[in-house]
Amino acid sequence: MKIRWRMFAVLATFVLSLVVLIERKPVTAAAQSPAPAKTAAPSLPTSESLTIPDTNLAINSPVPLSQRIVHYEIDAKYDASSRTVDATEVLTYHNLTGQPLDHFPFHLYQNAFQPNATFVRDSKLMGSRDTGYEKWEAKYYGSEDIKSIEVGGQGDLTRNLQFIAPDDDNKDDKTVADLHLAKPIPAGAFVQFKIVFQTKFPETQARSGWKRDFVLGGQWFPKVGVWWHGAWNAHQYHNTTEFFADFGVYDVKLTVPQDEVIGASGIEVSNVTNSDRTKTVTYHGDDIHDFAWTASPRFKVKEADYQAQMGPIKLRFLMQPAHWDQVDRHERITRETLDHFEKWYGPYPYKTLTVVDPEPDSAAGGMEYPTFITAGTTWWMPEGLHEVEGVVEHEFGHQYWYGMVATNEFEDAWLDEGINSYTEVKVLDSILGKDTSVLNLAGATYGEPEQQRDFYISTPDRDAMAQNAYAYVNSFSYGGVTYGKTASVLLTLEGIIGEDTMNKAMHTYFMNYRFTHPTKEDFLKTIEQVSGKDLRWYFNQAVYGTQVLDYEVLSANSYPIDWFEEKKKDKKGGKDAKDSDTIYQSYVTVHRKGDFVMPIEVEVKFDNNEKVREHWDGQSRWTRFSYQKKAKVISAEIDPDHTIHIDRDNFNNSLLVEPNPKPTHKLSTYWLFLTQWMSQAMAWWAV
C-alpha cells in the first residue's frame, strides 16, 4: 500500500510538473522547466552597493521630484537596414513595496505585433484605429527577444523567465514575461537586472515602429511592472491599452547611423562620432517613467527656448521637410499650451520638450512619451483646420495627465485620455475660440466641446468610463467613452460645481498627485473635497454607470382661457381677432427620456418678451409647468445656459411653438446645389 502511494505520489508529481511546464511557457526554446540559478559568480553588484541616482540634470529642480524606483541604463545600437535594436539594459530596482519580492514581471510590448498576440486578436475583434491586417506580412511584424537576463547576486536566470497572460490567458501572447528569482529581494533592498535583448520594430503600429526611413522607438525595451495596491500590475498589451510604469532615472546610449537626426526623451548629454559611420548619442532623464526616441535622416530641426515657472525649457521641433513651413505653427501652439497648463494646473518641471512631426501615413502620430510627443500634419493643412493645434495640445497635455500624474492606463484610461481631452477643450477654446477650436474654415465652424460630445453620443450606453481599457465592447466604444464621454462629463460637472471650482479642483489634483499613481477615487474625491459637495449621485451615473441623459421639451402650447367666448368673438370679428387683455393658459411639458437623472433648468419665453426660469429635479419621468398670462408661450428650452454636455439629443432640448423653416431652407439650398451640380457633371461626361 505504501509502495502504491509512493508510486502515486511520483506519478502525481510528474503530472504536476508537466502541467506547470505547459502552463508556464519558457521564453527561450532551450528552457525546459524553471531551473535553479546558475552557480557562476554574479557579475552584477549586490544590493548593498546599489542606489538610484538622485540626479537633476533633466529637471528644473534641485531635488528629485518623484519617488525613484527604477534606474534604466541602456546601451542600444540601431540597425537602420533591419530596423532592429540590439541592446543591453541594466535595470536597478528599489524594492519599496514593503515586502520581499520573489518574482518580477517584464513588459515586452513589441511582441504585441505578432499574428496571434492579444493586441492583434483584439484589433481583429474590436477594430483598430490605424492598422489593417489584411495584407500584413511577416516583414511588418515586431518582436522583442530577451537573449539573457542576469540578476545581481543570483546569476543568469534566463531559464526562469516565463510568459504569462494575466488578462486573457492567451498562450500565444508574449507581451509579459515573469521572472522568478532564486531568492527574494528583501523589502527596502535594491536589485539589479542585466538584460540583453533584441527588438525588431514593426511597420508603425500603435505609435511605434518604422515607416520608410523613419523610426519611432516607443515601448522598445523590457520594462518592469508596477507594484500597485499590494500586487504586481503588469497587463498584457491590448489594442486599446497604453502603459503603466514607475518613475525613475534613464540613461540611454543610442548608436545610430551618422546621417540620422534623432530626438529622445530627456536631455542629450553627449554625442560621439564613431569610426564605423555611426554616432552614439547619450540621453539622461529624471523623474520619468518611460523613454522614447526617434530617428530619420530627413528631419529638419528647430530649437527654441521657453521660460517656464521652474526654469528654462529647450523646445525642439523635428519636422518633415515638406512641413517645414508649419514649424512656427507647431511652436506657437506649444508655447500657448505651456502657458495655459502652467497657469491653470501647475509647473512643467522638465528641461526639454521634443515635438516630433512623424513620417506621413505612419501610425506614429499623436503619441505621448515623457518630454517627447509626436504630432501629425500634412503638407496641405489649411490654417482654419486646427488639426496641428489639436494634436500638439493633446499630446502635450499628456505630460501632465500620464507623464506626471501617472495613472494606470490599462485600468483607468479615462484618467489620462479623458481628463486630457477635458483640458484640451479648455485650453483650445481659450486659444482658438469656443466655437472654432476645431474648425474655422470657409464659413464652417466646429468647437472642441461639440467634438467631444459628438464622439460620446455616437456610442453612449455600452460601456462605463470606469472600467479596464481592454474590456470595452469595441475600439469605437473605448474611444467614445474614454475620450469624448469623460470630457463631456467633466464639462457638465463644471456646470454643477462652477468653472472656478472645477479649475481649482484640477489644479489641486495635479499638485497633489504629480509623480504618483493616483486612482479614480483619488480624482473624484479631490473634486468633492474642493467643491465641498457630495457628487456621488453624479459620479455613480456618469463615471461608474452607463446611464444616458436625454431630456426633451415634449410640448408647449397656449390657448385663451376664455376660449369658448373667443369662438363667439371669431364669428363677429373674424378668426384672427385678438384682444390684448386675453389671458392665455399655457403648458410646457418636459420629459426625461433617458435613465440618467439630473436636475435641470428650463427657460420658457412668452410673446411679450417675458422669460421664466424653472427648476426640475428630474426624478419623475415628466413634469408640466403651467401659466396664466396675457401672453402666449413661444418657446421652451432645457439647459438654457448650455452647461450640460452629456445630453444625447440637443435638438429636442428646445421647442419653438411656431416653426421656423429657415434652417431647413438653408440646408436645402446647399443640398440642392450639390444635387444639381452632380447631375450636370454626370451629363457632362456621359452624353
Added chain:
Amino acid sequence: MTNKSLLSTGLGKVAHNKRYIVWFWLLNLTLAEFGTAAFRRSSHAILDNTLLAQRLVKGFDAGVFGELLFKPEFGSLNFMTYPALYFAFTFFLATALFLPGIFSGYASNYRLPREEFFRACGRNLWRFIRIMIVAGILMGMVAGLLFAANGAIVKKAAESTNEKLPFELQVTGLAVMFLIMTTLRLWFDLAEVDTVLDDKRAVRKSIAAAFRHTLRSLARLLTSYVVVTIVAGILLVGGLWIWMKFVPADSVVGAFLIAQITLFLLLIPRFWQRAIAVSYWQQRMLAPVVAVQPIEPAPVPVATLPIAPVPDTGPVVSSPSTPPTEAPQS
C-alpha cells in the same frame, strides 16, 4: 480656320439659342427639387421647432450638422443621396433625349420650330442610345484602366520619402486622364452631331467618321474643349467665391440666387462644346455640295443678213450663221 473662330462660332450658336440653356436649367432645377424632397422633409421635421437649428443659420456649425446626421429620425445618408442620384440620372436621360434637337437647332440658320426640334429628338433617340452604349463601354474601360494605372503609380510613389510626390503624380495623372477622356468625349460628340445632322441610321459610320476627324483635327478640337473646360472651372470657383465672400450666412435667398446663377452659367460650357462640335461638323464633315452651272441656252442670233427666200429643201439643223454645205443623209 483657327481655334478662335471655332470657339467663337460655337459661342455664337450658344448665344443664338439661349433658350436651350434656360430650359435645361429649369429641368435641372426641377429634377433636383424632387431629388432633395426627402432631405427637406426630414430636415423640416427636426429643425423647424428647435432653437438649436439657429446655429445652422448664423454660420454653419459643423457640430450641429453632424448631430443632425447622427439622428436616427433624420435617416441614413443613403436616404438623402439615393433620390439625388436617381434624379441626376433622370437629368442625364433627359439630356440624351433632347440633345438631337439641340444639335439641329445649332445647325440651323433659323429658329428651329418646336416640331422640328422634337422630330429630331424622336428620330435620333435610338441612335443616341446606341452611341451612348458604345461610348459608355469604351469610356468606362479606358477610365477604368487609367484609374488603375494611376492608382498603381501613386501607390508606388507613396513608398517614396518625397511626401508630395504621390499628390503630384495623382494630379498629373488626373490631368492626363482628363485629356484622354475629353478626347473620347469630343469623338463621340462629333459622332452624335454627324448622326443627327447627316441623318445616318448606321451610327457606326458616324463613329468611324468622327474618329477620323478627331485624329485629323485633334489639336484644334481638344484645345477648344480644354479652353471651355477651364472656363467652366473659373465659373464654378468664381461662383463659390462670391457665395462665400459676399452672401451673408443667414441669407437663404442670396444663397439660392448665387447658387442658381452659378449652376445656370455652368450649363453654358458644355453646350458651348457641343456647339463647337456642330461648327466643326458644318465646316469639315459636311459633304460638299457640287455647284452645277446652269446650262445657258444658246443666244438666238440676231439676223443681220437680208432674209433671202430659201428654197424648201427640208429642215435646217445647222447654225443659221453657217449655212450647211450639204444636206444630211436621212
